[in-house]
Amino acid sequence: MVNPTTRSERGDELPQGGDAPLPAVRRRRFLTYLVAAPALTVAAKMGLDSAASPAAEAIPSLPQLPEVYDLGDLIKLSCEPTKDMLVLEVDKDGTVRLFLPRMEVGQGITTAAAMLVAEEMDVPLSKVEIPLSDARPELIWNQLTGGSSTIRTVYEPIRNAAASARTSMVAAASKKYGLPAEELTTRDGAVIAPNGSVYPFGSLTAYAANAELPKLAVKTKSSSEFKLIGKKTDRIDARKMVTGQMEYTLDLDVPGAMPTMVRRPPTIQGSPKEILNEDEIRAMPGVIDIAMVATGVAVMAETFGQALDAKDALEVNWNPGTIDGLSNEDIKARLSAAAVPFTVPSGLTDFIDAEFDFAPVSHAPLETNTAIADVRSDRAEIWSGLKIPIIALQNIAQEVGLSEDAVTVHVVQSGGSFGRRLFHDGALEAARISKAMGKPVKLLWTRVDDMRHGRIRGASHHKVRATFASNQVLSYEHRVASVKTDWRHGFGEAITAAGAEGIGNLGYTQTIFNMTVECPYNFGAVTEVINEPENVILNTSAWRSVYSAMTRGAEEIIVDEIAAKLGKDPYEFRREFLKTDEARAVLEKVAVEGKWGKNMPDGHAQGIAYHQEYRSRTACLMEMDATDPKNPRVYKATIAVDVGRPINPTGLQAQMISGMTDAIATMHRAGLHFEDGLPLEGSYSQFHYARQKNSPIDVRVFVMPPNREEPGGSGELGVPASAGAFGCAYARATGTKPRSFPINFDVDFEPFPR
Amino acid sequence: MPNYTFTVNGKSVTVDAPADLAMLWVLRDKLGVKGPKYGCGIDVCKACTSHLDGDAFNPCQTPVSECDGREVTTIEGLANGDELHPVQEAWLEEDVAQCGYCQPGQIMAAVALLKKTKNPTDEDIDAIENVCRCGTYFRIREAIKKAAAAMR
Ligand code: FES
Ligand code: FES
Numbered sequence: 001m002v003n004p005t006t007r008s009e010r011g012d013e014l015p016q017g018g019d020a021p022l023p024a025v026r027r028r029r030f031l032t033y034l035v036a037a038p039a040l041t042v043a044a045k046m047g048l049d050s051a052a053s054p055a056a057e058a059i060p061s062l063p064q065l066p067e068v069y070d071l072g073d074l075i076k077l078s079c080e081p082t083k084d085m086l087v088l089e090v091d092k093d094g095t096v097r098l099f100l101p102r103m104e105v106g107q108g109i110t111t112a113a114a115m116l117v118a119e120e121m122d123v124p125l126s127k128v129e130i131p132l133s134d135a136r137p138e139l140i141w142n143q144l145t146g147g148s149s150t151i152r153t154v155y156e157p158i159r160n161a162a163a164s165a166r167t168s169m170v171a172a173a174s175k176k177y178g179l180p181a182e183e184l185t186t187r188d189g190a191v192i193a194p195n196g197s198v199y200p201f202g203s204l205t206a207y208a209a210n211a212e213l214p215k216l217a218v219k220t221k222s223s224s225e226f227k228l229i230g231k232k233t234d235r236i237d238a239r240k241m242v243t244g245q246m247e248y249t250l251d252l253d254v255p256g257a258m259p260t261m262v263r264r265p266p267t268i269q270g271s272p273k274e275i276l277n278e279d280e281i282r283a284m285p286g287v288i289d290i291a292m293v294a295t296g297v298a299v300m301a302e303t304f305g306q307a308l309d310a311k312d313a314l315e316v317n318w319n320p321g322t323i324d325g326l327s328n329e330d331i332k333a334r335l336s337a338a339a340v341p342f343t344v345p346s347g348l349t350d351f352i353d354a355e356f357d358f359a360p361v362s363h364a365p366l367e368t369n370t371a372i373a374d375v376r377s378d379r380a381e382i383w384s385g386l387k388i389p390i391i392a393l394q395n396i397a398q399e400v401g402l403s404e405d406a407v408t409v410h411v412v413q414s415g416g417s418f419g420r421r422l423f424h425d426g427a428l429e430a431a432r433i434s435k436a437m438g439k440p441v442k443l444l445w446t447r448v449d450d451m452r453h454g455r456i457r458g459a460s461h462h463k464v465r466a467t468f469a470s471n472q473v474l475s476y477e478h479r480v481a482s483v484k485t486d487w488r489h490g491f492g493e494a495i496t497a498a499g500a501e502g503i504g505n506l507g508y509t510q511t512i513f514n515m516t517v518e519c520p521y522n523f524g525a526v527t528e529v530i531n532e533p534e535n536v537i538l539n540t541s542a543w544r545s546v547y548s549a550m551t552r553g554a555e556e557i558i559v560d561e562i563a564a565k566l567g568k569d570p571y572e573f574r575r576e577f578l579k580t581d582e583a584r585a586v587l588e589k590v591a592v593e594g595k596w597g598k599n600m601p602d603g604h605a606q607g608i609a610y611h612q613e614y615r616s617r618t619a620c621l622m623e624m625d626a627t628d629p630k631n632p633r634v635y636k637a638t639i640a641v642d643v644g645r646p647i648n649p650t651g652l653q654a655q656m657i658s659g660m661t662d663a664i665a666t667m668h669r670a671g672l673h674f675e676d677g678l679p680l681e682g683s684y685s686q687f688h689y690a691r692q693k694n695s696p697i698d699v700r701v702f703v704m705p706p707n708r709e710e711p712g713g714s715g716e717l718g719v720p721a722s723a724g725a726f727g728c729a730y731a732r733a734t735g736t737k738p739r740s741f742p743i744n745f746d747v748d749f750e751p752f753p754r
Numbered sequence: 755m756p757n758y759t760f761t762v763n764g765k766s767v768t769v770d771a772p773a774d775l776a777m778l779w780v781l782r783d784k785l786g787v788k789g790p791k792y793g794c795g796i797d798v799c800k801a802c803t804s805h806l807d808g809d810a811f812n813p814c815q816t817p818v819s820e821c822d823g824r825e826v827t828t829i830e831g832l833a834n835g836d837e838l839h840p841v842q843e844a845w846l847e848e849d850v851a852q853c854g855y856c857q858p859g860q861i862m863a864a865v866a867l868l869k870k871t872k873n874p875t876d877e878d879i880d881a882i883e884n885v886c887r888c889g890t891y892f893r894i895r896e897a898i899k900k901a902a903a904a905m906r
Contacts, residue, residue, distance in 0.1 A: 106853030106888045234849040241854030242842045242861060244789025244829030251788040259783060285755075285772055305779035306772075308795070366793050366801060366855040366887040415791070415855025416887050447794040650849050654890070658852060661889025684885045685798045693880040695891035 058522035058577045059472050071495070071515040072614050072713055075149040078141035078494045083157045085139060088117070088165050094189050094202035096123050096165070098158065101133040103145040103387045104237075105365070105417035106658075107715045108651035111236045112151055113158055115648055119228045120162035120220055123189040123201065125236070135389035135409035141494040145387040146422055146542070147516075148614040148713030151647060155711050156220075163220045171216050172208035173199045181216055223645070223709060230706060232650040237413075249370040249383055249412045250444060257372050257440035258288055259304040260433060262296040263311040264453050266754035267677030268538045270321035272297050277315045284310045291436035295453075298433040304444055322537045324677040328459070331483065331536050331674060332357060335461035338481040338533035342465045344525065349469045352561055356462040356554040357740045359671030360483070360679070362687055363457070363543055367415025368450035369426035373433070374440035379406045384427035385414025391490030392424035396431045418662070419542040420455055422489045448682035448752050456672060456679075457543030458483020458536070462554045466523065466562050473562060473577065476523035480551055484532040485509055486540045517551050520612050521559065521577040538674075544662055545716040548613055549723045550741075553667070556609040556724025557731060557738065570728065571596050571608050582707070583610060586619040586640040589702050594621035594638030603627035607729025611721035614713030616643040620660065620725040622696070626733035630744045634664055634726065636698040641717065644708035652714055653701040659718020660699070665690035667726040671742045682752040688742075758822045762787060763831025769818065777813035777821055778802050781828065789829035789858045793885065800884035803859035803866075804828045810866035829858035832865065841865050844901035852888035860884050864898050873902055 087099040098117050104110045110130040118125040136143060142153070166186055173191035174181040176199075183194045191199040223229070240246040265271060272292050275281075281290060281299065286306030291298045297316055301307035336355075346353060371384035380402055386392045386409065393409040400407075414421060430443040445454065460482035467474045485508075492508040513530040530547060543549075563573035571591050578584050587610050590596070596608060603626055610619045618641045626632035639656050646652050669688035672679040681687040730738050759768045762785060769784050778795070781787040781804075790813055793801030797815040804813055805827040813826075832839045838846070841864050851857045863884050871878050879895050886894065 106851075108852070234846065235851060237854070238846050238849060238851050241851040241857050242829075242838070242845045243833060244858045246854050247788070248791075248855065250782075250792070253786075259779075303771075303775060303779040303783035304792070305775045305783075364887055366799065366853065366885060367791070368793075414853065416853040418887075444792065447796075447799070654849065654852060654893070657892050658889040661891060665889075683794050683796060683798050685796075689885060689887060690889065690891070691885065692882045692891045692894065695889070695895070697876050697895065699892040 059524040064518040066518040082142040086161045090205040097129045099133040101143040112647045116158040117162045120159045121166045122186040132411040135393040148715040159220045164218045171213040172204040257442040260300045260441040261307040263314045264296040265318040267321035267324045271319045273317040293432040335481040339479040344475045351467040358550040360459045361457045363418040363420035365416030369445040371426040371430035373430035375434040383410045388490040418544045455539045455541035473523040475525040478528040480530040545719040549719040552720040553723030557727040589640035590619045590621040605733035607725040609724025616712030620721040622725040624729040637696045640702040642704035643712040645711040649703040656718040660722040663722030680751040686749045773819040801859040803862040840904045841901040844897040848893045848897040850893040856886045
């Protein structure tokens with residue numbers, strides 16, 4: 001346990017505030033937590049991992065926490081008490097419906113869930129529907145979509161539920177037709193009798209629901225029997241999407257819910273003081289109502305166009321926000337001052353010291369914050385894209401003064417999240433407005449507001465020190481200082497609940513950092529510590545891959561620099577220093593398939609990087625043309641991914657392509673400039689998320705064959721390795737040492753008015 | 755308020771609306787045509803891309819008065835009944851959509867491109883400005899090439 005403890009000891013010195021306890025308490029609590037939660041698992045696996053150190057030359061690093069017990073394990077543990085409380089129903093027409101207590105935002109989890117059901121129930125995929133479950137408070141923590149944990153947490157429970165439903169169908173047929181159960185089989189949504197008679201599940205469902213059925217043992221299939229799991233499968237909702245039939249929150253028809261928009265303050269977390277021209281606004285065409293709420297002034301109108309005009313015409317006096325007057329440079333200075341000192345002195349051996357900066361980034365899902373709310377005196381109903389709907393329900397109930405069982409929260413499939421919809425800002429605001437106006441509301445945030453007042457990944461500053469001597473890396477230290485990440489959406493409580501008392505006291509940030517970020521190389525003494533100072537408070541939420549894209553991205557850039565100092569090829573160096581053969585396998589895959597080391601024209605280069613997290617591994621090899629250093633183009637990417645047990649390779653590949661695009665966007669051009677307490681950026685013409693012209697023309701994603709029973713996570717996995725590959729390719733193509741991202745970060749636009 | 759008459763996906767409609775009301779809100783809020791999506795409202799994200807007399811246009815920045823007497827086609831009007839447009843078919847074959855929110859606009863942009871340019875080059879495809887925040891660009895590219903081949 002030495003290494004995690006070491007990391008916590010470093011943490012002891014951190015000047016943390018907020019949810020962190022006094023320093024002296026923290027280490028004891030940290031140990032408490034390790035023992036309290038996964039004691040046996042940790043102990044058993046630790047011995048194994050430290051014995052298996054394959055790189056003979058390198059100085060083995062002690063195992064880091066994510067290698068033995070990661071965030072996903074903890075989320076899984078939090079789901080454990082209610083994991084089997086899934087609702088699965090079989091219709092008379094044979095349709096099987098599993099209500100998924102998770103949130104689809106584009107990751108393809110409904111398709112994967114449908115595959116699990118179809119596989120275990122022996123029904124055709126086309127007969128399976130996966131509606132998203134309304135908020136179900138009785139599930140406690142088992143309705144949380146985050147940390148790339150969905151497949152990890154539902155893989156067994158869904159298969160159990162489907163296998164149990166299949167067994168019920170067999171039992172029903174056995175009883176109804178007087179046939180011995182052991183002679184019955186199932187195929188294509190039907191029970192098959194020995195004489196060839198076919199009894200469709202739909203014809204058995206009513207009987208199964210009413211009859212006293214014989215108790216049969218429920219058995220899920222072994223992976224060797226899988227016919228569908230592991231096969232390339234297209235999205236079950238694709239046709240709706242390409243025909244315009246897919247319904248997002250604002251496409252729903254809720255009687256009486258009229259278009260509503262909010263005028264927001266000129267600085268982050270400001271609030272309205274007084275409306276100066278209410279009568280004038282009420283007289284504008286189409287305007288129905290106006291209400292002041294905590295976050296701004298809401299206007300309801302016949303159409304969104306009219307609501308937009310009216311809210312723009314509002315004149316409002318505002319109270320100040322939390323970062324009035326603050327700009328990117330101030331935030332950077334505060335972060336730089338907050339980084340914890342290194343422990344290994346420089347100068348005794350060869351060393352590299354480096355500092356990195358990553359700009360703030362908007363989640364910017366293409367569907368902005370949206371919600372429908374109908375709050376009455378005795379009940380409320382909410383529709384919105386919510387990744388933690390139970391907490392949304394509880395907060396909304398409290399806010400509008402209703403008991404929790406008087407509030408219904410419908411989870412609506414959404415146009416992206418990337419971490420944004422962990423929070424329920426839109427739903428809460430819509431509920432407040434509905435209560436204030438006494439009418440159902442259909443709330444849309446403008447893009448400008450979504451980018452400026454929506455949540456973001458805060459800026460981070462990184463200090464890295466690596467020491468090395470004669471072909472060996474002696475130490476690797478990484479100090480992260482980041483704008484405080486807001487974990488108050490319930491995720492923090494979920495892991496606290498799972499991990500016993502100690503976690504909350506460690507601070508969510510340090511805990512989550514410890515459980516997700518790991519150096520995959522044998523770099524001797526490794527310490528990685530994060531600090532989030534209390535003097536920059538703005539609207540944040542975990543952004544796809546949370547701390548890893550920056551921490552691991554920067555680390556991969558330094559890996560190249562260490563290799564260069566030791567006179568080694570970046571690929572060969574990684575091969576030698578990676579801790580495991582599984583890691584080497586994905587790295588080798590991209591090196592071979594992507595032709596590592598081939599001749600490149602001047603100004604072009606390859607970059608290679610590796611990442612592991614969520615019990616999965618990936619490597620990325622990019623080819624870049626940086627002849628115009630401000631506008632490099634990644635024109636080819638080769639990615640290998642090993643999730644242990646792929647469910648749907650097509651969806652997995654999609655996630656890797658998506659993560660790669662996020663990496664290219666945030667390393668190249670996408671960032672926010674805070675100026676005087678508000679981002680300047682207000683649309684995609686200013687926040688330069690990647691477009692088609694920034695995307696590689698050739699992308700190949702290799703899915704490694706299954707090598708484990710349990711699937712690892714993948715939703716966020718693609719970002720860090722691609723960020724690293726981008727940085728390394730850029731450094732090699734330009735002969736520079738990139739340290740600040742995005743690399744092209746000019747204010748090349750006229751900001752919208754506040 | 756003035757009346758405007760135009761066709762939406764082949765059907766003639768008349769709406770009563772202020773002259774400067776953006777077509778996106780006329781379609782979505784007055785006519786219940788929800789395929790075109792709001793992503794920015796200022797002709798930047800292209801999520802609302804539809805066709806006006808067969809050419810790509812962005813209803814979020816086109817006042818209803820400009821559509822009077824003209825033909826509007828949205829994603830809902832692209833297929834011929836159950837028979838999908840080859841671009842929609844290619845989108846299914848490449849399993850392009852992730853969250854799907856940008857895809858009506860992406861598809862309408864691709865259809866407009868292929869109408870003018872039968873064999874688009876990578877540069878032609880690069881010129882499509884529609885934002886896909888899920889980063890499906892590579893599959894969009896492949897799907898456009900596939901559709902172009904199918905339509906030859
Ligand atoms: S909503 Fe029309 S271009 Fe963005
Ligand atoms: S598929 Fe989500 S924005 Fe394109």
